[in-house]
Amino acid sequence: MVSTPTQTVTTRPMSLILATSIIGTAIEWYDYFLYGNVATLVFPHLFFPKASVFVGTLLSLTTFLVGFIARPIGAALFGHFGDRVGRKSTLIITLLCTGIGTFLIGLMPGYNSIGIAAPILISVMRFLQGLSIGGEWGGSVLLTVENTNDQKRGFWASWPHVGLPLGLVLSSVAIAVFQSTTKAQFDVWGWRIPFLLSIVLVVIGLIIRIRLLETPMFAKLKQTQNIAQAPLVEAFKANWVQIFCSMGAKFVEQAPLYIFQSLLLVYGATYLHLNKEMLIIGIAIGAFFEMFTLPMFSRLSDIIGRRRFYMIGSAVVFLYIIPYFLLLDTRNTALVILAIILSFALSHGVVYGPEAALIVEQFPTRYRYSGAGIAYQLSAPLSGGLAPIIAVYLLGAYHGAYAPVALFVMAIAIISFFAVLGLKERSRLKLAE
Numbered sequence: 001m002v003s004t005p006t007q008t009v010t011t012r013p014m015s016l017i018l019a020t021s022i023i024g025t026a027i028e029w030y031d032y033f034l035y036g037n038v039a040t041l042v043f044p045h046l047f048f049p050k051a052s053v054f055v056g057t058l059l060s061l062t063t064f065l066v067g068f069i070a071r072p073i074g075a076a077l078f079g080h081f082g083d084r085v086g087r088k089s090t091l092i093i094t095l096l097c098t099g100i101g102t103f104l105i106g107l108m109p110g111y112n113s114i115g116i117a118a119p120i121l122i123s124v125m126r127f128l129q130g131l132s133i134g135g136e137w138g139g140s141v142l143l144t145v146e147n148t149n150d151q152k153r154g155f156w157a158s159w160p161h162v163g164l165p166l167g168l169v170l171s172s173v174a175i176a177v178f179q180s181t182t183k184a185q186f187d188v189w190g191w192r193i194p195f196l197l198s199i200v201l202v203v204i205g206l207i208i209r210i211r212l213l214e215t216p217m218f219a220k221l222k223q224t225q226n227i228a229q230a231p232l233v234e235a236f237k238a239n240w241v242q243i244f245c246s247m248g249a250k251f252v253e254q255a256p257l258y259i260f261q262s263l264l265l266v267y268g269a270t271y272l273h274l275n276k277e278m279l280i281i282g283i284a285i286g287a288f289f290e291m292f293t294l295p296m297f298s299r300l301s302d303i304i305g306r307r308r309f310y311m312i313g314s315a316v317v318f319l320y321i322i323p324y325f326l327l328l329d330t331r332n333t334a335l336v337i338l339a340i341i342l343s344f345a346l347s348h349g350v351v352y353g354p355e356a357a358l359i360v361e362q363f364p365t366r367y368r369y370s371g372a373g374i375a376y377q378l379s380a381p382l383s384g385g386l387a388p389i390i391a392v393y394l395l396g397a398y399h400g401a402y403a404p405v406a407l408f409v410m411a412i413a414i415i416s417f418f419a420v421l422g423l424k425e426r427s428r429l430k431l432a433e
Contacts, residue, residue: 017147018159020208021140024095025163026170027201028136031102031129032067033171033261034194037280039063040265041175042191046110047119059119066123067130068385074134075377076232079370082139083231086222087146087369088212091139095209097132099202101125106195134380138373141356146215146365150430154306157357158298164352165287165294165344168261172284176277217365217431228367235363235371241422242362246375248419249358251412252314253351254379255387256321259409260286260343262388263395264328271400272331282337286344293349301354306427310358310420313351318413320347325402351416361426383412 048059074094082090105125111118140160148156174194181190214222221227228234236243261283268274301309320342327339363371387408394404 014147014156016208016211017144018156020212021144021160022163022166023208024091024205025136025140025160026166027095027163027198027205028098028133029164029167030170030174030201031098031167031195031198032133033168034102034174034198035067035105035126035129036258036262037171037175037265038191040262041179041276042187043122046187047122049111062389063119063123063126065381065385065389067126067133068380070127070130071134071377071380071384072374074131074136075138075373076134076370077131078135079138079373080231082135082142082369082373083228083367086214087139087142087218088209088214090135090369091143091212092206092209094132094136094139095202095205098129098136099199101128101132102195102198106192106198130380134377135373137376138369141360141372142218142369143212143215145357145360145431146217146368152299152302153361153431154302154354154357154427155295155299157360158294158353161294161352161356162291165290168287168344169284169291172280172287176280176284179277179280221365226366228370231367231370232374235367235374239363239371242424243371243375243378245419245422246359246362246372247378249310249416249423250355250376250379251383251419252317252416253348253355255383255412256317256343256409257348257352258384258388259391259405260324260340260348263391263405264340266392267395267400267402267405268328268336271395272328274331274336278333278336279340282340283344285337286341289341289345290349290352293345294353297350297353298357301357302427305425306354306358306361307420307423307425309354310351311417313354314413314417314420316350317347318410318417321406321409321413325406329402357427358420358423361429361431362423365431387412 043063044059047063048055078090078094081093102125105122108122108125109118114121137160140163141157144160145153145157171194174197175191178190178193179186264283265276265279268279269276297309297313304312324339324343324347327335330336359375360368360372362375390408391405394408395401398404
């Protein structure tokens with residue numbers, strides 16, 4: 001058992017901690033990305049049948065936005081409990097919320113059955129998903145970093161992030177398998193099966209999380225009765241600069257991710273007339289490679305310095321976006337797959353890997369769950385929820401031209417590059433107060 005904040009990392013406890021973080025976040029992101037895929041493939045004609053394909057896609061992505069609006073609320077709500085009650089119990093609740101919301105989405109009737117209630121109910125379930133994702137990130141990352149040593153904090157902190165590409169792989173494979181049915185079958189019942197199957201993953205995740213022990217840093221706070229009464233208020237009073245700079249820094253990771261995933265299906269299938277199944281398989285391959293590049297880039301941030309490496313990553317995103325579209329426009333299967341792989345394994349992975357340590361290092365243990373969680377999730381509605389909507393609108397307004405979308409991503413990369421300058425370099429300092 002890990003007994004002190006400075007204890008050297010040992011194989012056995014860290015294997016359980018990493019498994020808990022990765023599997024739990026993988027389940028959360030499986031559910032989240034599953035919705036993102038189906039929102040562009042099925043929901044336009046299922047929940048908005050009276051709208052055109054273009055307008056229906058925008059409306060479906062608007063329900064996608066609802067989840068992002070809920071994420072800062074979830075970060076504040078679950079962050080409060082995480083800083084006052086504990087990391088372990090909060091993580092169990094976030095997993096349950098996501099599982100219930102996702103299972104109910106799989107049972108949701110369409111517009112032709114219950115009318116306007118259908119898109120309203122799907123938005124409510126999406127809100128529940130976003131609420132739990134908002135609280136999940138802080139807990140899963142703190143579970144790791146508050147149990148590790150300080151020399152490789154970036155490396156260890158990145159492992160919960162591996163759950164994102166793993167969840168993306170699982171959701172993409174699930175969609176690809178059931179999309180192999182006829183279009184009519186997939187539109188009626190095929191898309192529902194992956195949502196319903198998520199309940200199995202949730203049960204597995206709960207069994208693992210129940211075995212957890214509280215982190216030693218939080219346990220010490222409870223022993224010394226140093227628990228924050230209003231952790232979010234304290235975080236904003238003492239670290240408001242770090243909160244808003246972290247929000248800006250996250251733009252370059254979040255917005256391109258949903259363009260690489262959700263927009264790709266719209267741009268590739270609608271404007272380039274590429275096979276949707278091929279694009280989904282390409283996403284799964286790219287996410288698979290990212291599972292290996294995330295820890296690698298994070299370890300480099302331990303050596304180079306967190307801020308400096310993140311600024312390098314922002315430059316990579318800036319430079320890659322135009323080659324990304326050029327490769328897609330070739331319509332050559334091999335080059336399209338290469339573009340997708342590089343978008344995840346390189347362009348997204350280079351900033352997503354060190355991002356966890358960069359943000360959690362800015363806050364003390366007393367209100368770290370609330371401070372880091374709200375800093376991470378405040379950008380969600382702007383850079384995550386609005387990004388695919390803005391990108392789809394730009395594609396429609398400019399008749400499929402990718403240049404406006406590329407300029408949009410480049411502007412985001414510039415914002416994040418300068419936002420990082422407002423953060424402190426703490427990769428060489430001890431996490432414990």
